[in-house]
Amino acid sequence: MNIGRTTLSATLSLALVACGGGGNNNPGPIAGGPTPAPPPTANCSLSAQQDFADDVLDQWYLFPNLLDNTVNKANFSDLQSYLDARVAPARAQNRDRGFTFATSIAEENALINSGSSAGFGIRLIYDINNNRVFIAEAYENAPGFAAGMDRGTELVAIGTDASNLTTVSSLMASGGPQAVIDALGPSDPGVTRVIRFAQVGGAVVEQSIAKADFSLDPVSDRYGALVLNDGGKKVGYLNLRTFIVGTSDRQLVDAFQEFSNEGVTEFIIDFRYNGGGLVRIADLMGDLMRGPNTGQIFSKTIFNDQQSGRNSTELFESTTQFLNAQTGALGPDQAIPSVNPIKIAFIGRGGTASASELVINSMLPYVDPANIALIGRNTSGKPVGQFGFDLDECDLRIRAVTFRTVNADDEGEYFSGLAGVMPNTCIANDDIFTQFGDPSEASIAQALSFLRGQTCNPISGGAGQTAQGVGGRELLQPRRPNAAQHEIPGLF
Template identity: 75%
Template sequence: MQIGRTALSATLALALAACGGGGGSTTPPISGGTPTPTPTPTPTTATCDISNQLDFVDDQLNEWYLFPDLLDNNVSRVGITDVQTYLDARVAPARAQNRDKGFTFATSIAEENELINSGASAGFGIRLGYDTVNNRVFLFEAYEAGNGFVAGMDRGTELLAIGETSANLTTVSSLMASGGPSAVIEALGPSNPGVSRVIRFAQLGGNVIETNITKASFSLDAISDRYGALVLNDGGKKVAYLNLRTFIVGTSDRQLVDAFQDFSDEGITEFVIDFRYNSGGLVRIADLMGDLLRGSNTGQVFSQTVLRASKSSENSTEFFESTTGFFNPSTNTLGSPQAIPSVNPIKIAFIGRPGTASASELVMNSMIPYVSPANLALVGSNTSGKPVGQSAFDFAACDLRLRAVTFQTLNADGNGEYFGGMASEMPNTCAATDDIFTPLGDPSETSIATALSFLRGQTCTATISGGTGQTAQSVGGRQLLQPERPNAAQHEIPGLF
């Protein structure tokens, strides 16, 4: 029985049934499909006692964790009051070897299912980072359906002051001085619908606005209608620009197919694929993206999934395919296979940053065997370094989902050891800054301009490969605002508020 590569995860998800209390073994992963959300009953003390939750965690880690020799089997439970603290201790040896950089975590079943199935989250709909030198907070991007964008916030906007009312506004500079990024995060309030804050912010150009903004559920549109899929005119040559924000939204399959249908109709063979803030998502969507980039490679190996030795019977291979089944959020199932377009990518410039991870890196790595080395590059800076993926193990009675590292992905050449980031794997790298004061999709934005230059055959300054990878929260000289205990959406989209 093969692992279901169409299932959910920051690279893969498998929902495994578990008995209350965590005792006994689970059934193997089921091939294909996605887990059906289960109503979460009010936990009882007997079922959701912390010891029962930790028993459940131990059962899954001991059976499925990718690096069994890098688990600490002597962690004391004395004083442990939450699952995440225990997980951090158990996988500490793997983390010390750069193999599990926060990839194993506990989250909410209900929150994550809502995120994946409907592509929705609650908040202002903005992605924030801060200048680590000057302690200023800026927007990296804004979701069009969020109230932040409606209020006038967009890429490059600077937050100046935050308060529950106009009477108690506190400047961001004073928040950063007194408590650092955590003080700003606390001032922004919980990510619950109906929470409101008065925010003073400066738009690009200097216009200052002070207004009350309410957090609400908004659509995490994976491909922006403004700049997500564009055909750029580069000196008379057509170049496709794709900015994919995340792989986590199940319904982004149709958006991707529509975008590539346009690129195919235009006969485009040169691509700028912008993954600069994309920390991953569903392997199914990564596989689909490979299918859309397949050219003449239908039937060839796209990627390989490898589990621990004791689970080698679950290993699987993904091939370039000419059909796909689209996700139906109302039934949580994939439809019947339908023919999909493809392009013939002669040249590709991937834009990446330290926040680029998981499924984004999977696509890059899997395309290396199929694009001429002279025509393939990573533009920007080194990526996170996450050639592994998580499975999902559910303790439904407690709304507890364990995301545990259970597999590694390799390309057709058998390569997949990029724990230090993709800079050492790509045949070409071009250093470029992230110009947050220029719109995404604009050919003059520094990273995009550098990518276009590479596609013209011009030389560039190589990035530093590094040897340890980089954190998903680091973006150039700025750091993403990220709570110590992020919610489901923030796990997948760091910096989201």
């Protein structure tokens, strides 16, 4: 059995893979401490998997008093339903909104080690009022982008071939978002769909597109890291798609090296769809924005009373260990650049969670309250994280909520989203018809306005508010997400 903080799980008898609250932590192994024992017999029956889950939850769950210990495992036909029942009291108190789940070791490790996933390589968002589905972003080396899909493209009709195309509006009307998800088919290489779609420019295209394996690029080569010219002032723009890909460490360092070279001190950090991932990458982002704070506290990680010996403090550091995608291991320490952020505008929405929120919360003590803001909508509200517990012979990883994070001021109770704790918030739309990195895009324009010192209308709304813009848009997410969709909501 392996253990991990929604980080990366190492292929050792004991490894910590950390995610969430931040997201994933070190992909390297962390040995020591009591660990749940595997079932007495090595089998993959549902009963054995439930026993394994019980061992994990009983020893590691962050909220032991919010577990339902009366649940009868014989009443369940699948492991996820059983996990949902065990943590139902925590969910009722808004402490675990689907954060504890079962997934595939192989699929998640492939995602962490190299960004590998399978599908069209698009993230979908739907209009909750008008039965329309749009592409929020498209990954450059995936089939959807190659077929002509990009941010703002509308899906018009879907079929297994040209003779049975069904309009998206009728799918939404009859079965809601799940009907569209079902029509798109499973996320397996070779699955082919004929899709009619309307590009932003107005052209309507009908193509047969096959799903394929692709590597998800966390920092887009098109718009991921830019230096914007705002009336002669340099503003660093970073769009980080996810924290789950371990190799994003090199991309982030390259981006911040450029920001440092350009002398940038004002930043727009775009986390609007970033659902989190590895805590290790969140820590690295802090290191890259450390300014004069090397050696100061970035964040603290806190476990339940049984595991309190694992409590730790993360400091701003001037070195990091880079992930080797071939081995899944971390290399030796290497020096990294730093910027000194005087002003930061974080763009977030309901899909902004976990590691994204950890970074924002951890930077609060180090930026003048007048100079830091949340732009867009309220965030998800996930100040907790998961370890991954592996039952290798069953390709089973249980992601269980095991820790919470706080900043240097011991603040971290943002279960209702970050809008309630940020000193400044500015409501802004998500203009899906304008590309990321464009200063005219609604959220980026509002971020630039804040950085200029202009006033704005504050954000209101509860935790996990997912309305994405005019008319209300939400990321399309299946009832049972796969490994990639857990970390990158809306991915197909």
